[in-house]
Amino acid sequence: xxxxxxxxxxxxxxxxxxxxxxxxxxxxxxxxxxxxxxxxxxxxxxxxxxxxxxxxxxxxxxxxxxxxxxxxxxxxxxxxxxxxxxxxxxxxxxxxxxxxxxxxxxxxxxxxxxxxxxxxxxxxxxxxxxxxxxxxxxxxxxxxxxxxxxxxxxxxxxxx
Amino acid sequence: xxxxxxxxxxxxxxxxxxxxxxxxxxxxxxxxxxxxxxxxxxxxxxxxxxxxxxxxxxxxxxxxxxxxxxxxxxxxxxxxxxxxxxxxxxxxxxxxxxxxxxxxxxxxxxxxxxxxxxxxxxxxxxxxxxxxxxxxxxxxxxxxxxxxxxxxxxxxxxxxxxxxxxxxxxxxxxxxxxxxxxxxxxxxxxxxxxxxxxxxxxxxxxxxxxxxxxxxxxxxxxxxxxxxxxxxxxxxxxxxxxxxxxxxxxxxxxxxxxxxxxxxxxxxxxxxxxxxxxxxxxxxxxxxxxxxxxxxxxxxxxxxxxxxxxxxxxxxxxxxxxxxxxxxxxxxxxxxxxxxxxxxxxxxxxxxxxxxxxxxxxxxxxxxxxxxxxxxxxxxxxxxxxxxxxxxxxxxxxxxxxxxxxxxxxxxxxxxxxxxxxxxxxxxxxxxxxxxxxxxxxxxxxxxxxxxxxxxxxxxxxxxxxxxxxxxxxxxxxxxxxxxxxxxxxxxxxxxxxxxxxxxxxxxxxxxxxxxxxxxxxxxxxxxxxxxxxxxxxxxxxxxxxxxxxxxxxxxxxxxxxxxxxxxxxxxxxxxxxxxxxxxxxxxxxxxxxxxxxxxxxxxxxxxxxxxxxxxxxxxxxxxxxxxxxxxxxxxxxxxxxxxxxxxxxxxxxxxxxxxxxxxxxxxxxxxxxxxxxxxxxxxxxxxxxxxxxxxxxxxxxxxxxxxxxxxxxxxxxxxxxxxxxxxxxxxxxxxxxxxxxxxxxxxxxxxxxxx
Ligand code: FES
Ligand code: FES
Numbered sequence: 045x046x047x048x049x050x051x052x053x054x055x056x057x058x059x060x061x062x063x064x065x066x067x068x069x070x071x072x073x074x075x076x077x078x079x080x081x082x083x084x085x086x087x088x089x090x091x092x093x094x095x096x097x098x099x100x101x102x103x104x105x106x107x108x109x110x111x112x113x114x115x116x117x118x119x120x121x122x123x124x125x126x127x128x129x130x131x132x133x134x135x136x137x138x139x140x141x142x143x144x145x146x147x148x149x150x151x152x153x154x155x156x157x158x159x160x161x162x163x164x165x166x167x168x169x170x171x172x173x174x175x176x177x178x179x180x181x182x183x184x185x186x187x188x189x190x191x192x193x194x195x196x197x198x199x200x201x202x203x204x
Numbered sequence: 205x206x207x208x209x210x211x212x213x214x215x216x217x218x219x220x221x222x223x224x225x226x227x228x229x230x231x232x233x234x235x236x237x238x239x240x241x242x243x244x245x246x247x248x249x250x251x252x253x254x255x256x257x258x259x260x261x262x263x264x265x266x267x268x269x270x271x272x273x274x275x276x277x278x279x280x281x282x283x284x285x286x287x288x289x290x291x292x293x294x295x296x297x298x299x300x301x302x303x304x305x306x307x308x309x310x311x312x313x314x315x316x317x318x319x320x321x322x323x324x325x326x327x328x329x330x331x332x333x334x335x336x337x338x339x340x341x342x343x344x345x346x347x348x349x350x351x352x353x354x355x356x357x358x359x360x361x362x363x364x365x366x367x368x369x370x371x372x373x374x375x376x377x378x379x380x381x382x383x384x385x386x387x388x389x390x391x392x393x394x395x396x397x398x399x400x401x402x403x404x405x406x407x408x409x410x411x412x413x414x415x416x417x418x419x420x421x422x423x424x425x426x427x428x429x430x431x432x433x434x435x436x437x438x439x440x441x442x443x444x445x446x447x448x449x450x451x452x453x454x455x456x457x458x459x460x461x462x463x464x465x466x467x468x469x470x471x472x473x474x475x476x477x478x479x480x481x482x483x484x485x486x487x488x489x490x491x492x493x494x495x496x497x498x499x500x501x502x503x504x505x506x507x508x509x510x511x512x513x514x515x516x517x518x519x520x521x522x523x524x525x526x527x528x529x530x531x532x533x534x535x536x537x538x539x540x541x542x543x544x545x546x547x548x549x550x551x552x553x554x555x556x557x558x559x560x561x562x563x564x565x566x567x568x569x570x571x572x573x574x575x576x577x578x579x580x581x582x583x584x585x586x587x588x589x590x591x592x593x594x595x596x597x598x599x600x601x602x603x604x605x606x607x608x609x610x611x612x613x614x615x616x617x618x619x620x621x622x623x624x625x626x627x628x629x630x631x632x633x634x635x636x637x638x639x640x641x642x643x644x645x646x647x648x649x650x651x652x653x654x655x656x657x658x659x660x661x662x663x664x665x666x667x668x669x670x671x672x673x674x675x676x677x678x679x680x681x682x683x684x685x686x687x688x689x690x691x692x693x694x695x696x697x698x699x700x701x702x703x704x705x706x707x708x709x710x711x712x713x714x715x716x717x718x719x720x721x722x723x724x725x726x727x728x729x730x731x732x733x734x735x736x737x738x739x740x741x742x743x744x745x746x747x748x749x750x751x752x753x754x755x756x757x758x759x760x761x762x763x764x765x766x767x768x769x770x771x772x773x774x775x776x777x778x779x780x781x782x783x784x785x786x787x788x789x790x791x792x793x794x795x796x797x798x799x800x801x802x803x804x805x806x807x808x809x810x811x812x813x814x815x816x817x818x819x820x821x822x823x824x825x826x827x828x829x830x831x832x833x834x835x836x837x838x839x840x841x842x843x844x845x846x847x848x849x850x851x852x853x854x855x856x857x858x859x860x861x862x863x864x865x866x867x868x869x870x871x872x873x874x875x876x877x878x879x880x881x882x883x884x885x886x887x888x889x890x891x892x893x894x895x896x897x898x899x900x901x902x903x904x905x906x907x908x909x910x911x912x913x914x915x916x917x918x919x920x921x922x923x924x925x926x927x928x929x930x931x932x933x934x935x936x937x938x939x940x941x942x943x944x945x946x947x948x949x950x951x952x953x954x955x956x957x958x959x960x
Contacts (some may be wrong), residue, residue, distance in 0.1 A: 055805025067327065081239040081935040082232015084441070085475040091884035094390060122232035130495025131230060142853045146685025148236065148391045169897075174623045177893035179883070182390045182442050182686050184853065185860035186892035187899060 051115035056081060056124030062112040070104075071095045073111035074121060082122040082151050086180065090135045093179030096152035097121050103159045122151035125158065134158060137195045143188035151179040157193045165201060218468070220849040223690045224709070225683065234439040237394030237410030242467035245396065246275055248457055250330035250337045251319035252476065253311035254475040256341035256550040256877025260309050263319055268335040273324040278545045279337065280307035280318075286425055289450050290415055291520035294605070299355045300767070301840040302538035304553060305517040311340070312514035313552050314879055315479030322460055322468060323667030345550040345877040349488065349511035354545035356521055362530040363539025363604040368503030372494035376576040381947040382564045382928070384486035385869035387557045388889065390443020392472040393481065395453060399459035402686045407433050408458055412437040412682050413448020413589075413931075414722035415712045421450050422458055433458075437712025442751010442948060443684030444861070445556035445724065446482040451517045453480075478882050483871055487527065489568040499580050501591045502944040503539035506531055507566065509544045519804040520608070523547060523554060526656075529606035533569055533654040534618045534813030534815050535591045540604075550877045556724075558610075558861060561929055562655065570651035574936065575944050584933075585626055588652055599910075606811060607659050607725070612812045615907035616841055622652055624902060625817035625839040631834055632821045636937075639660040645824040645959070647938025651929035654815045656729030657918025658909070660808040664719035665735035667696055667743050668801040671786070673767070673779025675700060675707040677739075681732035682712035686920060687850040694802040694846055695733050695914070699740035701776060702767040707820070709775060719805070726918025731848055734912045735806040742802035747781045750800070753791045754784055758801035812909040814917035816840035816932035818859075825936050826959055830866055830953030832937060833895070839902035842867045844915040852901045858923020860895045865924075866931040867949050868894070 049064050061169045062077050069109070071088075073079045074097070086094035095106040098120040125132045134157055144150045151178060154184060161167060161176050169174075170194045174188075181189065223470050229236050251915060252613065265277040302815065307317055319336050323329035339526035346352040369375060388766040393815055395410040396642035406428065411418045415435040423430040453470060461468040472480065488509040494502040510524040528542035557563075600613040632648055639646035666678040677696050681688045689709045697704035710716055712723075721731070762769045763828040768777040776784075782793040782800040790799060821835040838855045845851045868888040872880045881887035908915025932945050939958050947954070 050216075061865045061894070064899065065327070075238075076241075081234070081236075082234075083805050084391070085238070085471075086392070086441070088883050089474065089883055089885075092390060092474075121229075126231050130229070135230040138230060139222060142223075142849050144226065144229055145687065145853055145857060146390070147225065147438060148235050148389075148439075148685070150229055154230070160521065173892050177891040180889055180891060182388065182444070182861065182889065183857045185856040185858075185895050185899060186857050187897075188853065190892060190897075 045064060051114050053114045053117055056121060066110065066112055068101055069099050069107055070109040070111050070114050071106035076183050080121045080123055084151055086088065086148065091180065092202040093097055093156065094149050094152040095153045096179065101159065101191045102120055103156050122154055126164055131197050133170055133199065137192035137204045141192040141195065142190040143184060145183035149179060153181070153189055161193070161200065164168060165197065167197045172197065215698065216694045217846055218705050219694065220847060221690065221694060221704055223687050225687060225689055228662045232247045235353045236391055236439050236441060237396070238471045240396045240409045242398050243397060243765065245469050245524045246324055246464065247326040248468050248470040249321045249333040250317045250453060250476065251321065251333045251386045252319050253316040254313060254774045255340050255342060256314050256345045257343040258311050259343060260311065260318060260338060261341055262339040264337045265319065268321055268332040269337065272327065273328045274321065274332045276322040276460065278310060278320050283307055286455065287777060292414065292422060293522055294520055295525065298516055298520050301827065302355055302516040302548060304452065304517055305654040306455050309502065312473040313550055314877060315476065315552060318457065320456050320460065322464060331469065341455055347546035347549055347551065347873055347875065347877055349509045349549055351654040352547040352549055355548050356546040357543065357934065358525060358528060359543045360604050361541035363503065364503055365503045365539045367507055368539045369494045372502050373497040374495040374576065374580050375492060375581055375813055376572060377492035378575060378944040379946065380489045380491065380568050380571060380944060382485050382487045382567060383947065383949050384483050384589055385865045386481065386483045386871065387444035388887065389442030389444055389447050392474055393447060393453065394471040396456040396458045396467060396469045398467040399465060401465055405434065405437065405920040406458055408460060410433050411448060412440040412712060413684065413724060415682065415714050416680060416718060416720050417722065418450050418454060419714045422454065424455065425455050426459065426462065435714045437682045441682045442562070444558045445560060447557060449482065451480065460691050472885065478887055479552050479879050482517060482929065483513055483552045484523065484554050484557035485562060485564055485624050485865065486554065487564045491568045491572050493572055493576055494741055495576065496578060496923040497638035498839055499582050499587050499590055501535060501537055503533060504537050504684065506542040508542065508544040510544050511549050512546050512848040513549055513551045516551040517553045517555045519555045519844065523556055523560045526606060527565045529604050529611065530562050530654060530656065531565040531569060534593055534652055535565065535859050536593050536597065551873060558858065559925040562653065563862065564926045566651060566653045566926050567928040567932060570863065570930050571944055578942065588622060589619060592622065592652065594619060605655055608811055608924060612810050612911055614810070614911060616815055618652065618815055618906065621815065621839055621841055621904060622817055624746060625650065625819055625837060626898070628902065629819045636821060639823055645826055645938045647822050647929050647934040648884045649934025649937050650817060651926040652817050652935060653926040653956035654813055655922050655925055656813055657726035657811045658808060659725045659727050660731065661804050662807040663721055663731035663735045663741045664717060666717065666801060667730060667736060667739040667801045669743060669772055669782040671779055671783040671894050673706065673777060675702060677707060677709045678716040679709060679711050679732045679736065680717045680722060681728040682723040684723055686854065687847065688723060688732065691729050691846045691850065695736045696740045699737055700744060700767060701765060702778065721875050726920035730812065730916055730918055731806060732913055733823045733846065733916060734914055735804055737914060738804035738806055739802045742804055743800060745776060746802065746855055747800060750781045750791055751776050752782055754781065775852040808911055810911055810918045812911055814840060814842050814922060818926035820930040820934040822931065822956060824939050829955035831955065833863065836896040837900040838923055839904065841890060841904040841907055841918040842919050843908040844905055845903050846916060848903055851903050854919045855901045855923035856899045859927055860890050862924035862927020863895060864890045865948060867926045870949055
């Protein structure tokens with residue numbers, strides 16, 4: 045038997061107690077033990093960013109963390125962005141700007157942008173482009189993604 | 205047919221409606237292959253060859269089998285007599301012994317499956333796979349196609365080529381290499397297979413592209429009747445030609461599920477994906493053109509070596525065939541001769557990647573035209589103006605074949621689109637001059653291309669009206685991220701006069717649509733779209749006769765609008781009509797089928813030929829060799845855009861991929877045949893920092909295809925076709941090279957060398 049650990053993790057506000065093997069990645073804990081399959085795995089070596097989630101508010105690559113490292117943490121995944129059926133402003137903007145095609149990379153980009161805009165509400169397009177260059181998308185050419193995040197930054201600035 | 209076809213009423217075709225796919229994908233509710241879980245499932249891991257060429261002497265599985273939690277370890281000996289994977293689009297002249305086998309005794313590339321392990325948990329399966337030891341006798345490796353014998357040879361051509369070359373005022377000949385790069389979709393492959401011993405049915409989730417073909421192959425290999433196998437297409441994280449073809453795993457996972465009587469899941473990791481999924485593109489061209497004194501083409505000639513990797517996979521010889529079939533492009537070529545040698549090497553086998561054969565050929569031809577214009581001393585645009593087919597020469601029958609069909613360039617005005625693209629980008633030339641004045645290495649380059657799309661021979665669709673008023677469409681198309689769900693809903697809604705959001709499209713379920721041919725070669729909107737249009741038209745005709753009975757009015761006096769038929773001030777909606785088609789309804793004529801539904805097939809003999817122009821402005825950092833692309837334009841004629849936003853998205857996304865192949869992406873190998881690009885650290889796909897900030901697009905709809913009622917041409921590939929060519933031309937312009945660039949990708953190292 046491999047060594048197992050009982051961890052507590054809060055995902056999108058819901059508390060979970062889960063028994064995990066030390067080597068089990070946080071991505072697998074979220075996807076397969078807890079059923080949050082919206083977090084995607086494109087490379088499992090930290091390059092593509094499809095697995096980006098927020099751990100205590102900071103973007104992290106779920107494929108590069110072990111489940112045990114999330115003991116006691118607050119995790120946010122793509123499933124927690126919409127308010128019931130109502131999409132968040134970022135999700136809306138991605139659709140309006142055609143910032144997704146296959147949608148596989150989308151959860152990672154959304155979570156990355158969510159955290160970035162929270163810290164940098166005044167972000168401009170060049171900064172946004174620079175930040176999203178940490179994630180890969182094979183379908184969109186990034187144009188719609190950058191436009192969508194830029195729109196939301198502007199709208200939030202206006203509203204504040 | 206068009207006289208019998210009612211007017212479209214919905215106005216939804218051509219509208220930028222919001223994608224149906226978006227809501228679920230944005231919420232994380234998409235269903236990708238690895239998201240499927242079946243009760244009691246176990247996990248497979250593939251053991252892959254670590255050698256590029258070798259005979260397997262012995263496989264030791266004892267240690268792996270002994271690991272607690274391991275359910276099975278299988279090698280080729282367990283499989284018995286399983287035939288190799290057949291070709292999906294056979295020409296009939298494919299050489300013997302070139303097809304990929306399942307767990308063979310001789311491995312021919314690193315990554316080839318040699319055994320499979322099943323365990324209770326995927327981590328455990330991976331542990332066990334590492335305990336499988338394979339003893340090989342090493343065999344010599346062939347890594348350069350120039351060193352191997354050709355396995356197949358193909359020719360295409362017409363006219364008096366030799367005579368034209370001897371009479372020419374100018375002859376230009378170039379050697380050009382296209383690097384090995386590939387689709388590499390963001391979602392690795394995944395499959396879940398479940399066998400129900402109670403009824404002998406096998407279900408497979410995750411084979412999304414050509415599910416009906418794959419079902420038939422799988423059933424044949426397993427010795428089962430096809431209808432006992434059900435494939436479910438899923439959301440897929442990109443396809444671009446490579447994902448969803450029949451690979452060894454597509455047999456192994458279902459085979460294991462049937463053997464173990466347990467659902468078996470397999471999820472590929474990225475390291476596997478980079479050696480297992482089809483590679484593409486690698487070709488060497490010796491291309492030559494003969495011109496008269498006025499720079500008019502007299503003849504075109506190309507001798508190509510095509511590195512196909514270790515096997516012919518499901519595309520067979522399609523990529524090299526398309527290269528020589530499409531090479532003359534949109535030009536008036538009086539004489540043409542091309543030959544291609546297909547060489548098998550000890551590398552990952554090749555298949556298609558978005559614009560197969562055309563990305564390569566367009567680069568060769570359009571780079572040649574730039575070099576030729578410079579040598580002859582005329583403008584690079586002028587040489588094309590003189591040689592592009594003029595509108596009055598179209599339709600143009602070219603004595604070539606493409607994908608087994610006669611080549612008829614169907615509709616278009618090629619020179620006009622070139623002028624539009626040049627006019628739109630004329631300011632870029634001033635920008636290049638400004639940049640150069642400030643000491644930068646800047647360049648302007650463009651390329652004209654011909655695409656093909658809408659390959660038949662047929663596609664089938666069902667349109668079903670439910671009593672709720674909602675519409676269901678069962679299509680053979682599959683969703684690879686391109687938005688086909690939305691496009692088909694728009695087409696059905698437009699014909700039926702209903703809200704597109706009331707149309708639900710189910711793609712690629714082999715039980716629901718057993719005649720579907722799938723999504724590839726930019727065929728879905730053309731073929732599946734027109735099939736949906738025909739089925740919806742048939743539904744409407746039946747609805748009209750029911751409505752006439754319901755309203756007690758003559759059929760031809762009924763008005764069809766907003767999803768209803770009206771006579772005077774009374775009307776019946778489609779849902780009510782569907783309810784009136786229930787058994788026992790007084791309106792259902794005795795002896796007629798219940799339900800308001802139709803299944804129709806759309807057939808075509810010819811492909812359709814969209815065309816376009818790519819223009820690039822590049823700015824090169826002389827210190828690092830980094831190429832920035834501040835401006836890019838794609839102008840593409842597609843006949844009719846069902847949803848212009850989605851067409852633009854296809855073009856912009858295609859440019860990013862084409863730029864990857866032109867500047868960064870390269871599957872390279874060491875001299876033992878060990879892949880050196882086995883992670884995303886070494887296989888460099890463009891990020892937001894490398895692609896143009898804004899790709900300008902012109903979606904032209906001036907030349908609808910005469911071969912389908914919607915007039916549409918495929919939009920999936922035009923964003924990539926000429927990207928290698930336009931970027932190579934722009935980089936050559938920036939560097940001020942007299943010679944050709946010689947190769948793609950144009951790596952920073954190469955650029956620095958050229959800069960001295
Ligand atoms: S899956 Fe985590 S970065 Fe790619
Ligand atoms: S939308 Fe397909 S990978 Fe980004």
